[in-house]
Amino acid sequence: MKKEIRIGGFGGQGVILSGVIIGKAAALFDRKNSIQSQSYGPEARGGASKSEVIISDEEINYPKIQNPDVLVAISHEALLKYHTDLKRNGILIVDPDLAHMSEISEFIEKNEIKVYQAKVTKIATEEIGLRIVANIVMIGVITKITNIISVDSAKKAIIDTVPKGTEEKNIKAFDAGYNLDFN
Amino acid sequence: MTKELFIQGNQACSMGAIEAGCRFFAGYPITPSTEIAEDLAISLPKVGGSFIQMEDELSAIGAIIGASWSGLKSMTATSGPGFSLMQENIGFAHMSETPIVIVNVQRGSPSTGQPTMTGQGDMMQARWGSHGDYEPIAISPSSVQEFFDFTVKGFNLSEKYRVPVILLADEIVGHMRERVLIPDKTEIFKRVAPYENSSDFLPFKADENGTSPMPAFGDGYKVHITGLTHGELGYPSSSPDDHSNLVRRLTNKTLKNRKDIVSVDLKYCDDADIVLISYGSPVRSIIETVKLAREEGIKIGYLKINTIWPFPEEEIAKLNCDDIFVVELNLGQIVYEVERVVKSNANVHLIGEIGGRLPKPTDILDKIKDLV
Numbered sequence: 001m002k003k004e005i006r007i008g009g010f011g012g013q014g015v016i017l018s019g020v021i022i023g024k025a026a027a028l029f030d031r032k033n034s035i036q037s038q039s040y041g042p043e044a045r046g047g048a049s050k051s052e053v054i055i056s057d058e059e060i061n062y063p064k065i066q067n068p069d070v071l072v073a074i075s076h077e078a079l080l081k082y083h084t085d086l087k088r089n090g091i092l093i094v095d096p097d098l099a100h101m102s103e104i105s106e107f108i109e110k111n112e113i114k115v116y117q118a119k120v121t122k123i124a125t126e127e128i129g130l131r132i133v134a135n136i137v138m139i140g141v142i143t144k145i146t147n148i149i150s151v152d153s154a155k156k157a158i159i160d161t162v163p164k165g166t167e168e169k170n171i172k173a174f175d176a177g178y179n180l181d182f183n
Numbered sequence: 184m185t186k187e188l189f190i191q192g193n194q195a196c197s198m199g200a201i202e203a204g205c206r207f208f209a210g211y212p213i214t215p216s217t218e219i220a221e222d223l224a225i226s227l228p229k230v231g232g233s234f235i236q237m238e239d240e241l242s243a244i245g246a247i248i249g250a251s252w253s254g255l256k257s258m259t260a261t262s263g264p265g266f267s268l269m270q271e272n273i274g275f276a277h278m279s280e281t282p283i284v285i286v287n288v289q290r291g292s293p294s295t296g297q298p299t300m301t302g303q304g305d306m307m308q309a310r311w312g313s314h315g316d317y318e319p320i321a322i323s324p325s326s327v328q329e330f331f332d333f334t335v336k337g338f339n340l341s342e343k344y345r346v347p348v349i350l351l352a353d354e355i356v357g358h359m360r361e362r363v364l365i366p367d368k369t370e371i372f373k374r375v376a377p378y379e380n381s382s383d384f385l386p387f388k389a390d391e392n393g394t395s396p397m398p399a400f401g402d403g404y405k406v407h408i409t410g411l412t413h414g415e416l417g418y419p420s421s422s423p424d425d426h427s428n429l430v431r432r433l434t435n436k437t438l439k440n441r442k443d444i445v446s447v448d449l450k451y452c453d454d455a456d457i458v459l460i461s462y463g464s465p466v467r468s469i470i471e472t473v474k475l476a477r478e479e480g481i482k483i484g485y486l487k488i489n490t491i492w493p494f495p496e497e498e499i500a501k502l503n504c505d506d507i508f509v510v511e512l513n514l515g516q517i518v519y520e521v522e523r524v525v526k527s528n529a530n531v532h533l534i535g536e537i538g539g540r541l542p543k544p545t546d547i548l549d550k551i552k553d554l555v
Contacts, residue, residue: 020360024189027362034189037359040299061471063359063464064541 002056003148006068006085007138008078009098011040011049014135015074019051021139021157022149026055028160029153035063048077055148070146072138073099074120080104086113093141095120095134116145116182123176133173136162140177151178186365192330192356193218193260195363196286197226199334200258202369205284206232207257209246211239211265214298215354216288219260240265244272244285251281252408254399256338256374260286263305264295266312273347274313275410277433280345280387280394282374284337287349288357289463289512291539300539301354303463303512309349310492316430318437320444321349321492325466327361333489339372340444344436345394351491353512355464355541377404387429388415393436437493444490447498451477451484457555458502458529460521461510462488464541469510471544476551483551491517499524506555510534510542 005022009015016038023036033056040049052065070091073079079099086092088111094101096117101108108115118141124134136158143154155171162170190198197219200208208223224234232255237243240261247257261269266287276283291297292304305312309321320340324330330352341348377384377396386406389395398404411419412426420426437444451473452458459469466487476483486502488495499521507529509518518533525531534550536542 020189023360027189028187033362035359035361036189037355061467061474062541062544063355063361063467064543066543 002054002058003070003146004065004068005053005055005070005072005142005146005148006065006082007051007072007074008082009049009074010077011047013049013074014132015049016040016051017161018135018139019053021154021161022142023053023055024161025149025153025157026053029156030150032057033060035060037063048075048081050078050082070142070148072142074134074138076100083107086111088112089114091116091146093118093138093145095138097121116141118177118180120177124173127176128169128173130169130173133170136170136173137177140174141180143174144178144180145182184367186367188363188365189360190327190363191218191358191360192324192327192352193288193358194222195327195331196260196334196350196352196357197222198365199331200284200338201226201230202331202365202371203256203335203338204371205256205258205338206230207247207250207255208232208259209235209237209243209250209257210259210261211237211243213262213265215290215357216260216262216286218357219286219288240268241272244269244276244283247283248272248276248279248281251283252400254374254401256282256342258284258286260288262288262290262298263292263302266305266308270308270312273319274315274317276347277313277317277319278410279408280397280433281347282341282345282397283347284334284341285347285349286334287351289351289353291537297539299354301464301512301541302537302539303351303353303465303516306351306491306511306513306516309351316434318346318434319349319492320344320346320437320490321351322490323351323462323488324356325463325487326356327359327363329489330356331363331365335369335371339370342372342374343394344392344440345397346436349492351463353463354539376402381405385415386417387413389432392440393432441493445493445495445498446489447495448487448489449484449498452486452502452504453484455482455484455504457481457483457506457508457551458504459483459485459508459510459547460488460499460517461485462491462517463512465510465512465536468542468544468547472547472551475544475548488517494520494524496524502529504529506530506532508532508534508547508551510536510547512536
């Protein structure tokens, strides 16, 4: 089994870190193979940012994603730029406060894309009181919807990655995303 | 105990440096190599080493040459624009036989080019960038694990032969994250110190492998270090014989020890009609291409170059196939070396990709089918 995830947003949202945590959860704790790579512009903040993770039971040679199974868009620009690469029947997760679906509804219908909306930025700001953990809320959402990594491994990877002293807040953020109801 | 981590190539490089005994880093941050400096700024002081952020790359390489002569294993890291600025002192390091490691995490070029995108445009600059006759050692990692392993190897070769070693990485290998195993014990080459009394010591008189023991500043030896042609005592000489002997000895350190230095990996080449050759991150593409092609019954293999310089001439000349495809992230550099070595024994083709994209295995396979 091989799964490809692409997370797109803008610099400063923690897009790259969320890919790192998912990749780490798969490689070190779920004992699968994974590769995380990224691309970003020369700007420190505000430019387009993209993080990609490949998770596989087999060895991964080519490290770049061609047609993701899962696209996570936390900016409108990322949604417009990357949605057409999604596999038929693929999963699209968006923060509807930052990316608007109306423009791509035709593509969604035609390719039978499964769309999930999660207001991760709002949840991070209002429930956790910390806007910068929106990316961790999103990891909770991704874990819930895709089952690509296990909950245990996700939490271990978060604790292993985030700065000391912030573990509790980050786990709370993960849980807030994981506990959302998508049915 | 062996440690298992999920880290970037650049982080693996800085860990490899510490493991190899590097205790001095001077550099000027540049994308996509910055994480190496960033990590060493934290980790070097913890092991008693020093980190200096310099004003530019000219001074960075000057500082590591000086630090090496004061007895510390030393390194700098940069990308194309900084590598250009270092060329003059790379020649000085060759002439003065100063062990140093220079990491070049290549990006789109020429000039400032594409800071955040990958490229392999500096292969020939690593070979010929400084003036004069010299034989560099350059190695190219294609995975995070190799970036760790090859950094250790780079230090070992540099110290053993007293030759600057260049790690020719690229943005993809520098920035991607993979699982990497950090062994609890690594084979490390310890710098050989002189054994004679200082009065009898000839600092540039070579042992059998062409290298001489290296004293450090403060050890009590009188050593004159110069970029000028010098005799065994180290003082400038205008004798044609002294020059010829010196430069031949310096180049032979690399050339006569080829077997110890050169490394390639071959797979599925025995029955192959077609062989793919690559180095650095596009190795990932050719391995996948070979897998796809073998599934279709195409007889294809690959040769992965680990040591770019000295060039693996014997290993490539031995290939017995009809067609060779060289896949590299430039408009043709190593392909000409392959042509030089293969002569008319096989058709040599270039698949050169620029712009920052890693060639897709399916695209490579299509090109092979078009041409062969």
